Amino acid sequence: MGGLHARTIAREIRGAEVVALADVDLERAREVGDSLGVGTVFDDAFELIAAPSVEAVLVASSAGTHEELVLAALDVGKPVLCEKPLATTAEGSRRVVEAEAALGRRLVQVGFMRRFDAAYLELEGLLRDGAVGAPLLVHCAHRNPSVPDGVTSAVALTESVVHEADVTRWLLGEEIAAVTVLAPRPTRHAPPGVRDPQLVVFETEGGVLVDVESFLRARYGYDVRCEVVGEEGTVALAEPALVRLRRDGRASLPFAPGLRRWTQAYRDEVQAWVDTLAAGAVAGATAWDGYAAAAVMDAAVESLAAGRRTEVVLRREGRQPVKEVRS
Ligand SMILES: NC(=O)c1ccc[n+]([C@@H]2O[C@H](COP(=O)([O-])OP(=O)(O)OC[C@H]3O[C@@H](n4cnc5c(N)ncnc54)[C@H](O)[C@@H]3O)[C@@H](O)[C@H]2O)c1
Numbered sequence: 001m002g003g004l005h006a007r008t009i010a011r012e013i014r015g016a017e018v019v020a021l022a023d024v025d026l027e028r029a030r031e032v033g034d035s036l037g038v039g040t041v042f043d044d045a046f047e048l049i050a051a052p053s054v055e056a057v058l059v060a061s062s063a064g065t066h067e068e069l070v071l072a073a074l075d076v077g078k079p080v081l082c083e084k085p086l087a088t089t090a091e092g093s094r095r096v097v098e099a100e101a102a103l104g105r106r107l108v109q110v111g112f113m114r115r116f117d118a119a120y121l122e123l124e125g126l127l128r129d130g131a132v133g134a135p136l137l138v139h140c141a142h143r144n145p146s147v148p149d150g151v152t153s154a155v156a157l158t159e160s161v162v163h164e165a166d167v168t169r170w171l172l173g174e175e176i177a178a179v180t181v182l183a184p185r186p187t188r189h190a191p192p193g194v195r196d197p198q199l200v201v202f203e204t205e206g207g208v209l210v211d212v213e214s215f216l217r218a219r220y221g222y223d224v225r226c227e228v229v230g231e232e233g234t235v236a237l238a239e240p241a242l243v244r245l246r247r248d249g250r251a252s253l254p255f256a257p258g259l260r261r262w263t264q265a266y267r268d269e270v271q272a273w274v275d276t277l278a279a280g281a282v283a284g285a286t287a288w289d290g291y292a293a294a295a296v297m298d299a300a301v302e303s304l305a306a307g308r309r310t311e312v313v314l315r316r317e318g319r320q321p322v323k324e325v326r327s
Pocket of ligand 1: 002
């Protein structure tokens with residue numbers, strides 16, 4: 001993700017340039033730097049954050065490092081776009097919310113890029129215009145062809161289903177109050193002990209039920225679905241394909257390979273970040289959104305372990321309304 005964002009900024013984003021890169025694996029940073037003509041590379045991200053030539057920071061390192069790197073950027077008053085998750089726990093995300101609040105300025109955007117995806121934006125606009133009446137149910141699916149064996153049942157929640165937690169809050173404009181994680185017998189493609197697929201049910205404060213199928217070893221393709229059922233109709237993301245392939249006696253809709261599904265959304269997310277950070281605003285998900293999604297995932301991990309419905313615990317001080325900023 002770091003390489004992808006660096007290339008996007010260098011080649012396609014107006015108003016920003018890549019001046020330095022960091023990775024604990026220095027070779028990896030150097031490789032990206034060489035391809036972009038960026039000679040300043042660090043194996044210590046804190047040095048990059050402190051460098052005078054760096055005006056803003058994009059954090060796309062492993063999830064466990066996000067909290068300390070975002071806090072370091074806040075310490076020196078630099079805006080930061082942090083890939084999801086903001087931190088691996090709600091407590092860690094809460095520390096970021098508090099550090100930002102203490103500064104009295106919005107400096108943190110969280111990389112929930114679906115808020116910038118054209119299809120999700122259209123769906124959200126239709127909901128907002130009342131096209132299907134009041135929402136009652138949301139059906140989501142998040143399927144990958146395969147993932148590394150290290151992706152455990154809990155990581156599937158904190159790194160993958162976390163997107164649906166954010167989408168739910170954003171689309172419905174309300175918080176998630178409770179989570180239940182259920183799992184059928186696992187696919188034979190899952191390593192021992194890993195529950196895949198999982199079925200996650202969110203209950204929102206307003207009484208909407210959201211079911212999320214997370215199936216990370218689904219084999220056939222990268223497939224993200226979302227359908228909102230309202231009092232007057234339903235609205236869903238259409239098939240992701242832009243083309244229909246006819247061949248060998250069949251017509252088919254090919255899936256974009258992996259994260260290519262989001263190429264334009266990543267671009268628009270980063271452009272919106274660059275455009276708004278000078279004004280001290282945040283275009284997409286805020287630190288509060290990152291915290292709220294992490295709190296939902298804490299409850300999901302607990303539900304998975306305990307095998308029961310778990311309420312989401314949100315500390316409301318410093319709360320920002322869910323629908324405050326629109327891109
Ligand atoms: N928004 C999305 O669609 C999306 C998609 C994929 C990944 N992500 C997120 O992006 C992040 C990175 O994912 P990835 O797939 O690129 O992982 P990755 O493992 O391929 O890359 C992570 C990189 O971070 C480096 N790193 C680890 N600790 C570091 C530190 N302290 N300082 C500097 N560099 C460090 C590693 O050496 C590695 O090169 C994760 O948080 C992941 O959840 C988001």
